[in-house]
């Protein structure tokens with residue numbers, strides 16, 4: 001229980017919210033879905049600023065960007081137009097398994113990123129999708145997700161900062177997320193999010209239908225892999241450049257899994273040994289790329 | 304602190320501890336259909352509808368409910384006039400000890416308000432946050448299907464004729480087995 005809590009504030013504009021947070025200094029926190037805060041024992045919190053009345057729950061898809069406002073819920077993501085967009089697939093997959101249905105109905109994308117537990121799912125997808133995070137206090141600033149996750153986001157955010165939106169660039173590719181837990185919605189023991197673009201270079205100059213292009217063995221022009229559940233924060237896989245532009249045969253997928261396994265040093269705890277997490281991370285990365293390719297081809301991809 | 308909200312259509316003005324959970328506050332005010340199971344967001348026994356959306360009341364501070372509208376099972380139907388979803392749970396035999404039932408019924412209501420004809424997969428996902436330790440879930444899925452049919456026909460009581468295809472299939476299979484003489 002938040003023993004020191006004395007007051008709730010219910011601002012209706014972003015300006016009021018950031019002002020209220022600034023005024024209370026370190027004693028106030030933004031309150032979004034509450035799925036973490038309701039059971040928190042943070043003894044410093046005296047004021048909670050309810051940010052669910054600011055009208056910040058929209059998800060807008062434009063030609064050059066996707067804007068997800070901070071109070072969009074995991075459930076909202078799965079029911080939004082993102083569900084039909086192959087490039088946003090990783091975030092939709094992650095939102096679909098971010099805890100049990102009652103949690104998904106409440107938890108917000110801003111709250112998920114600010115809280116960022118080792119097993120949190122949306123931040124892993126956002127890292128693969130090269131999200132930009134819009135942070136508002138008196139003025140707005142934008143921080144790239146890779147930079148934001150260099151340390152825990154709570155350290156990068158100073159008291160009074162509000163994550164107001166998460167912006168994804170339009171990639172025109174496809175993405176996917178997979179996690180391994182004891183059940184579909186269990187905390188991830190390991191997770192992988194991938195974002196790909198398919199190279200259609202071989203087709204240059206030729207007239208060919210999209211259907212024909214899709215029937216050929218794909219090669220990637222872009223590959224970005226993020227891993228979760230392994231370390232306190234999501235990790236961006238490195239050294240994958242050589243896989244780009246090569247035919248994606250069985251050996252390709254094995255190389256990917258090997259590269260992932262060889263670069264991660266997962267945490268060991270009561271839930272799983274490090275070696276298990278390492279092996280699973282390789283398998284998940286491989287399967288997530290397969291899932292993204294299927295998604296790009298327009299094939300159904302169940303979670 | 305003062306909390307003003309609407310519960311089952313009734314305006315309420317309550318004095319609450321700022322750190323109190325919605326679950327505890329509702330139960331203290333007599334809404335005891337809202338159950339404490341796990342107390343940490345996993346089991347769904349504490350499900351309520353907030354402005355029509357399902358929420359776990361064990362993961363909500365009561366203070367978050369300022370000005371909101373809450374529905375519990377007490378507000379859904381009465382013993383004499385149960386809601387079609389409640390009737391469907393009875394018709395399907397989806398209630399054993401009943402501890403999970405208020406949450407299941409409200410989660411079903413939230414699902415069907417949003418998706419009137421869900422697929423099996425959509426039903427499973429919508430109810431993956433509602434645990435039942437008695438029924439084994441099959442009859443709960445039946446109950447949701449019966450609810451879909453009942454709500455389509457304007458809340459008619461889901462009688463034998465309206466029972467879900469799964470039941471009919473089981474009954475036909477049993478009939479055939481009886482005729483073939485290989486009943487257990």
Ligand SMILES: Cc1cc2nc3c(=O)[nH]c(=O)nc-3n(C[C@H](O)[C@H](O)[C@H](O)COP(=O)(O)OP(=O)(O)OC[C@H]3O[C@@H](n4cnc5c(N)ncnc54)[C@H](O)[C@@H]3O)c2cc1C
Pocket residue numbers: 029030031032033034035036037038051070097098099100103106107108109110111112113114115117119120121122157161162163164185186187188343344345362
């Ligand atoms: C049983 C259970 C299972 C779960 N399983 C998973 C899972 O498998 N995968 C997963 O990803 N998540 C899971 N979660 C959700 C996760 O643990 C967090 O509870 C959730 O992401 C917090 O989101 P919220 O909107 O409820 O945040 P809140 O509880 O409202 O806030 C959490 C923190 O974020 C801060 N905050 C909130 N919004 C903002 C903002 N816009 N700007 C700045 N700071 C902000 C708050 O001040 C607070 O410090 C689970 C939760 C529960 C209870």
Ligand code: FES
Pocket residue numbers: 102338339340341342343344345346347348349350359360361362
């Ligand atoms: S008591 Fe709230 S989810 Fe279990």
Ligand code: FES
Pocket residue numbers: 397398399400401402403404434435436437438
């Ligand atoms: S009927 Fe007993 S827990 Fe569901």
